[in-house]
Amino acid sequence: MQKKVIRIIGVPIDLGADRRGVDMGPSAIRYAGLNARLKGLGWKVEDYGNLEVPVPETREIKDKRLKYLEEIVTINERLHLIxxxxxxxxxxxxxxxxxxxxxxxxxxxxxxxxxxxxLIWFDTHGDYNSLDTTESGNIHGMPLAVANGIGAPELTSIGGVKKKLREENTVIIGAREMDPQEKELLRKSKITVFTMRDIDQVGMTEVVKQGIKIASQGTDGIHISFDLDVIDPEEAPGVGTPVAGGITYREAHLAMELLADSGRISSMDVVEVNPILDNHNKTAKLAVGLICSAFGEQIF
Known part of the structure; x- marks a missing residue:
């Protein structure tokens, strides 16, 4: 990966979830030294600042099956252009x-x-719910389905193209908690899912190598979407939806190091850091370390 310019875009949104606090994630990650660490690796950093996001208390939930739909559409319309x-x-x-x-x-x-x-999607959850399958109405459980053209038209129409991803080039790594209907939809798709059992059986190295191969076939690059709840709560306590039994600190870094070695990363998002639930900004510091590993930081 040729080092050039990284443009940081903060999106302090917690409208997609029931638990408050992840709106402070961008600030926590910046406070943990992200910009300086990336510059130290030789990257030019452009910090775009944060998108303006309304707080839930100033809005009403009009449909409990799709909470804060209008606001989330507006924010993502702006984000996709950026x-x-x-x-x-x-x-x-x-x-x-x-x-x-x-x-x-x-x-x-x-x-x-x-x-x-x-696309390589590191997440405890499948994020493949829709209006028809959601049990919570929380849109943060729907983005992968929306990107595949499944869900409310207001969401799938963002960007003007209903289907945003190639199923055969999409990989989920670290899944360990999914709704029954969500599992069925994913089984019917061409998306590759590596669960925690797969990681336990063959190791993170093999899973990531297979993931890179799948995501690279016929593509110009790989987008990494990293939800910090994929990591075990002992290592990452400050997340919106913690689930026991996640990947370890070193497995997470190894995954990012292997992706950096591939030279294929073209974009990245890091989500669900919740400082309210954290311990001395531990999870945000981990997020910074993982981002830096993805962008070339090496042990030796």
């Missing part, structure tokens, strides 16, 4: 969340550019 512009300028967009509903805008922006992309 991401698309970065790709067209040859800049690497790095989006800081916020909850994972921002993935709708990120993937729409990538699809709007002339470049094709593979």
């Amino acid at each position: 991401v698309s512009e970065a790709i067209k300028e040859g800049v690497v967009p790095l989006i800081l969340g916020g909850d994972h509903s921002l993935g709708i805008g990120t993937l729409a922006g990538l699809a709007l550019s002339e470049k094709s992309f593979g």
